[in-house]
Structure formats: structure tokens, C-alpha cells
Amino acid sequence: MAQTKKIEIRQAILDAAYELFSKRGYSDTNITEIARAAKVAPANLYVYFRSKLEILLSIYEPWLVKRFDELEKSLPRIASPRQRLLKILSTLWRDIPAVENGFANNWMRALATTAAREGYSPRLRLAIEERLAGLLDGCVPNLGRAGARELANIVLMAFDGYALNFHLNGGASCARRRLTLFADILLNGAPLAASRRPTKPSRRQASRRAVERAVAHVTG
Amino acid sequence: MAQTKKIEIRQAILDAAYELFSKRGYSDTNITEIARAAKVAPANLYVYFRSKLEILLSIYEPWLVKRFDELEKSLPRIASPRQRLLKILSTLWRDIPAVENGFANNWMRALATTAAREGYSPRLRLAIEERLAGLLDGCVPNLGRAGARELANIVLMAFDGYALNFHLNGGASCARRRLTLFADILLNGAPLAASRRPTKPSRRQASRRAVERAVAHVTG
């Protein structure tokens, strides 16, 4: 009974926006530029999306979910729980904040500036947190679902921090030794002796830990 | 040889800005409002400060440093390392993000929007990180200075996350049990059994841990 919205146009807008956001960043890209790149009039963007923020969200959400899918899929191939944990941490704190010229940063930007005034729901964040909790549960022993959820929240907050600060550090991401240190702390607690603990615990240490754990499990 | 800037005016600007930023937030406060509240012309703000961001920084920096001073001063009065660690974490992840109607959030906002284009230096962040490393070094055993520094970085990133998300969660701050869980993990590693570990470890557990540690120290 009337003209209908065209998916090609919607997609053209998203593609243009994605390219520009990646290259110049969210706040240095204006609606006119997106419209020009998508070959439509600026006003027409508002037929397809309610706001600039909604355009970003429409890009960011599937983008982030895809990153998580890839992470999730890669984990079963890693036998060692420690290596799995490292994979999770390095993906969240190192890879994702840095990839695509710090694309995740755009989301932090948008969140910070416009999210408060409505239109934003924590749905995406909560879903991601839930998934992350599942992944952590598979690496860090005896957390329990509730504990995994708490830890996931903390890890995600740090992720926001790394994404937010990506450009401020001149594109620096989380250092490798920081990741290994943290992973080992998560698994084993504070180091026994700073100067002695290698990045990867020796077999003797590891087995002693395992014995402790087993004994504790029985006696505890 | 000429008229000089007046500290009263500078202070009036800062006071006005502080009040407005706290009440309405950084991006919902405009220069005209600040000027009106400070009883000067908008253009005159630019005699005293280079930009709106610089006004915020001039408020935020001493504000944050003061919070850290208070935290630092309170720690020696706490005997238990675990309680000290909890104090640090709850201050950073719970109190500071929530205080003054989420004032720290303004800084995240400003960072996200304008910091990239120069004028920003990581000086403040690095200084804070250094201090935090010192505090953590006093709670978490055997970290070493370098390790403490890495951990401090992570904790600060999560702080940014909590501050950034403060308003999005409807003013929620980091839950108490999340703090205790994380503190215990930092000190002892992954829980022995999720359902059994109390928030505060029993004396028997604690002493067993202590023995383990002592033995490890000798044999390790």
C-alpha cells in the first residue's frame, strides 16, 4: 500500500558508517558524511534509524557478538585451562580493544556521551556477561555459577577500561605479562615468591598445588 | 603593567562548574550556564581556561587525588591485609564511582569524547597507577613492585569501567560480595569449593593457608 524500506539502503548506511567509524571514530564522523558515503540524503538516515547512536549500536552489537562467537569456538581446542583463561583474557583486554583501529572505543564513546538519556538498555552487556561467566566457569575451578558471574562482571569492566583508554595510550593494548600474571593469580592466588615464580609455573609447583587442592577438597 | 587574573574569579568558575557537573553531568552542562553561575561572560572563561575539558580536569585531578589521599591515610589503621585489600577495592570500584552523583563519570565522558585530540596527557593516570601499586604491594604478598604495577593497571581499568557504567546501571555500584570474592581470589587463588567458602574464611582455613604458605616459602 506504500513504498517500503529497502534493505540495500539500510545496509549501505551501515557499511558507510562502519567504514567511517573505524577510520575516523564515532564523534569525528558526522551524519552528512555517512549519508554522502551511503548515497542518500542526511534526513533519510532518520527513516532507517532513530539516531546516530542507534546506527552505531546496530553495527557494534553484531560485531561484538561475532568476536565472542569466535572466542567461544576457539576454546574447546585448547586443552590447558590456564591457556584457555589466557585466551579469554587476551581476547578481551588485548585483541578486541585494539582491533579495527580501536573500534570498540567508539562504543565506549557513545555510551559515555549519549547513553544516559534513554534509548539504551543493558541487554547487550548482560548477555555478554552471562556468556563470559560460562567461559570463565570452564577455566577457573570451583567458582560456581554465581562466582563466575561476579568475576565476569569485573573482567568486563576492565574490558571497558581498556577499550576506553585505547587511543589515549597511543594505541597500546594490555601487555602480555600482565595477562599471564593475572591469570596465574586467578588460578593460584598471590605468588609464593615474586622473584621465583616463572611466567609458567614449573611442573613441580603445579603438581604440589594440585595435591594441596585435592587434599583440601577431601579434608575441607 | 596590566590587569591581572583574579583567583576569586577562577575559583568562582571552578565552583560553578563543579556544582553543575555534579548535578547535571559534563555534557549536559554548557559554557553559558557555567558562566552565568560564576557571574562572568562566557568568553571570559577562555581567559582562565583553554577549554571546557580543561575546566573539568582542573576540578577532577585534585578531587581524585584527595580521594586517594584519604584512602592511603585510612589503610595503616587496618591490621588485616585482607581487610586492607577490601578497603582499596571497595573504594575504587564502589565508593568513588558512586560518590557525588557519579562525578568520576564526568571524567570518563570527557576522556571518551575529547581527549584523543591532544591536550591530554596520561600523567594523572600514571601517577595514580603508581600510588595504587604501592598500596596493593602492602596487601597482596609477594607481588613485587613490577607485579603490583601490573595488577594496579588492571584494577584501574576496571575502575574506569565502573565509573563509566555508573549511570547506565541506574546508579548501581559494585556489589559487596563481588569485592570479597575478588579479594579472596587475589589472596588465595580460585576457591577450593564454591559452596563451602564463606565470605570471611574460617580460622581453621586461614591457619591452614598460612601453614601452606610458610611451608611453600621454606621448600619453594
Next chain:
DNA sequence: GTTGATTACCGAATAGTATTCGGTAATTAA
């Protein structure tokens, strides 16, 4: 005091933004 230079101070302009308005025309169902 008086003078002369400096610069705080201000009203009005500027440049830039996301978003909306009003009209036109393409599309679709009948």
C-alpha cells in the same frame, strides 16, 4: 598624579553539529 601599555572582560558573531519540517514523488494494494 598622569601616561602608556597590557590584558581582563564582554556582546555579538562563527562554525559546526544532530535532528526535524514540509513538500514531492515513488510505490503498492485495491
Next chain:
DNA sequence: TTAATTACCGAATACTATTCGGTAATCAAC
């Protein structure tokens, strides 16, 4: 073919941080 709907667009709107040009307060030197 018609009639209703609505995608689409050019031009306006409302809002912003920041700057411009002029005025006058202030201070040092004499």
C-alpha cells in the same frame, strides 16, 4: 487507474563550544 501511504530530499532549526573586536580596568614607570 486510483488512492493512500511513506520513502526521500533540501532547507531550516536549535544547540553547542569557541573566537573576534572593541572597551575599559589595572599596573608600572615617570
